[in-house]
Amino acid sequence: MQNSTPAKIEIVDDVSHTLLQCRGVWTLPHLNHVAYILETLHPRASVIWDVSQIDEIDSAGIALWQLYTRSFEQEGIESKLVGVKQDQDQLYKLLYSKPHEALQPPKEPSWLFILGRETHQNVLGIGKFLAFLGEAFILLLYTLLHPSQIRYRSIMAHIYATGATALPIIALSSFLIGVVVAYQSIVQLQKFGADIFIVDMIGISLTRELAPLITAIVVAGRSGSAFTAQIGAMKMTQEIDAMKTMGFDPFTFLVWPRVFALMIVMPLLIFFADLIGIFGGMVIAQAQSHLSFSEFIHRLQGSLPIKHYIIGIVKGPFFAFLIAMVSTYRGFQVSLNTESIGLYTTKSVVNSIFLVIACDAIFSVLLTELKL
Amino acid sequence: MKRIMIEARDIVTAFGESIIHDHINCTVYENEIYALLGGSGSGKSTLLREMILLQRPQSGTLKVLDFDLETITPLEAQSLRRQWGVLFQSGALYSSLSVGENIAMLYHENTDLPPKLIDELIALKIDLVGLPSHARYLYPSELSGGMIKRAALARALALDPKLLFLDEPTSGLDPLSSRQFDALICELRDLLGLTVVMVTHDLDTIHHSIDRFALLGDKKVVAEGTLNEVLQINHPIVNYFFQKGSYGIES
Known part of the structure; x- marks a missing residue:
């Protein structure tokens, strides 16, 4: 058994038939x-x-022999088998006890069908998300009537996880954004000798638009994906089913604490990003056009009306609401296979970043029309 | 004397402070269906994991198919892995691949066979474990619990292994499917010359299809042998496990 002489086949052609002399070890x-x-x-x-x-x-x-016997048959050639041992016969009977039918792989649907199906599903998806929001708000109303059911501890934990621990990455990204904006604008402004306007540029663009947007994108990538993965994993291990049977509502226990925590944290993070971003701009202004920190700050007080800063901060809770709602909703969509967690986490981040940018665009148009 | 397939000598396993195995021994001979039995937390699954190179014991020697698992080289380990099949409790089918692709992967990675033959072999294995032939195009998420077990068995049998490891093969199956599964394992053992090592709790399986077993308890192997041999032993764990004197199996 151990001396494995590889499988051999000798072909002896006779006038009327071909003899296939098989020897050796016919194993995989x-x-x-x-x-x-x-x-x-x-x-x-x-x-x-x-x-x-x-x-x-x-x-x-055995499969090899059977396969070629069949293919010879299709060419109209008969096969005969001689010298079968008993154990070989038994193995054959075990493997081919049932008749084998040839099976065609299922057909790929046409692109038109796929397009239609995807469109239909996306339309249904919007409806499902609205239903999710509706259910969440009904349960919010109920919870507000029974304030003892609000999960304060959970909210605190999420504030820490999504806020405090996000400070380093927010600091780094907003500092760099400040640097980039300052660097690019200073080159242009110097052509006109208008270096001093770098302060207006940095102050307004960062506080009103860039800091909120960058913060929201970092939070969507960091906390949004975490929310989806956490809830998705709980769904896979049936923890969510367990919660439901015990009367712990997933909206009260999982969704709202995350939404509230993010809505509280986001304005704070935007404020933090404002500070660091402006600091980044100051560093570049001093290095490139020798504008000292005190001059910069003095100029900033005059050139940055408070409304820009407030508009930036007010966007925070809106972005936070969108990110938290989309990512928890995607978490609940995770099904029992391992792939879906990755799929829905991706969807959650892509959707929430898109919604944040869309929401920002709406703010931009609305506020400009309102002359703010 | 039959060939020894697996030999465990003085195995000690500990997770931190808690000792799981305290110098345990067991032997699996060729062509037998061997079971690791014991209550929850008795370390039978851990022992199985050690046999299939997923975990290392703290001390002791463990030989599988004459390879010493402590000194095995990565290349030898690769060839050893090709000679066994493992059925995990939850199936562990790759969820991104269909059942057919789950099986085909082993042929593509380990052999150079023509696609036609691989195709035939996949159909054979799926048939062998009693799955309907269209199941090869289904994804694990579309299968029921029993079908997942069968598909995982088909995958474990893909390379015609000498050794088959089963972790609770009949858990989650209805009684009839469990018996069919046992019968299938026995038939495969007879015809393919398999050696089967399983972890099980199923008393019917223990009664009808197992040749020898080791009963683990209290960090030791309390008893090893055939059912009749073990039932002669008067030991609290043996008595408890087989519910001697109340209901269950009478000696």
Whole structure:
């Protein structure tokens, strides 16, 4: 058994038939060669398989024989088998006890069908998200009537996880944004000798638009994905089903604490990003056009009306609401297979960043029309 | 004397402070269905994981198919892995692949066979474990619990292994499917010359299809042998496990 002479096949052509003399070990690791010989074989009117000298055979060996017997049959060539041992016969009977029907793989639907199906599903998806929001708000009303049910501890934990621990990455990204904006504008402004306007540029663009947007994008990537993955994992391990049976409502326990925490944290993070971003601009202003920090701050007080700053901060809770709602909703959509967690986490981040930018655009148009 | 397939000598396993195995021994011979039995937390699954190179014992020697698992080289380990099949409790099918692709992967990675033959082999294995032939195009998320077990068995049998490890093969199956599963394992053992090592709790399986077993308890192997041999032993864990004197199996 241990001396593994690889599978061999000798082809003896006679006038009326082809004799296939099989020998050696017909097991999976040794069949490669024989399979390719059989593939190129063009037998005469009938084939005789002599299997008496096969030392060992496994299901792959039997499948090989069966496969080519069938393909010879299709060419109208008869096959005969001689020298079958009892154990080989038993194995054959085990493997081919039931008739095998040839099975066509399921057909790929046409692109038109796929387009239609995806569109339909997306339209339904919007409806489902609205239903999710509706259910969440009804439960919010109920919870507000019974304030003892609000999960303060959970809100605190999420404030820490989504806010305090996000400070370093927010600081880094907003500092760099401040640097980039200052650097690019200073080159242009110097052409007109209008270096001093860098202060207005930095102050208004950062506080009103850039800091809120950058913060929201970082939070969507960081906390939004975490929300989806957390809730998705709970769904997979049936924790959410367990909560429901115990009367712990998932909206009260999982959704609203995250939404509230993010809505509280986001304005604070935007304020923090404002500070660091302006500091980044100050550093560049001093390095590139020798504008000292005190001059910069003095100029900033005059050139940055408070409304820009307030508009930036007010956007925070709106962005936070969108991010938290979309990411928890996507978490609940996770199904029982492992792939869906990755799929819905991706969807959650993509959707929330898109919604944040769309919301920002609406703010921009509305506020400009209102002359703010 | 039959060939020894797995030999465990003086195995000690501990997770931090808590000792799981305290110098345990067991032997699996060729062509037998061997079970690791014991209550929850008795370390039978851990022992199985050690046998299939997922975990290392703290001390002791463990030989599988004459390879010493402590000194095994990565290449030897690769060839050893090709000679066994493992059925995990939850199936552990790759969820991004269909059942057919789950099986095909093993052929593509380990052999050079023509696609036609691989196709035939996949159909064979799916048939062998009693799945309907269209199941090869289904994804694990579309299968029921019993079908997942069968598909996972088909995958474990793909390379015609010498050794088959089963972790609770009949858990989550209805009684009839469990018996069919047991019968299938016995038939495969007879015809393919398999050696089967399983962790099980199913008393019917223990009664009808297992040749020998080790009963783990209290960090030791309390008893090893055939059912009749073990039932002669008067030991609190044996008595408790087989519910001697109340209901369950009478000696």
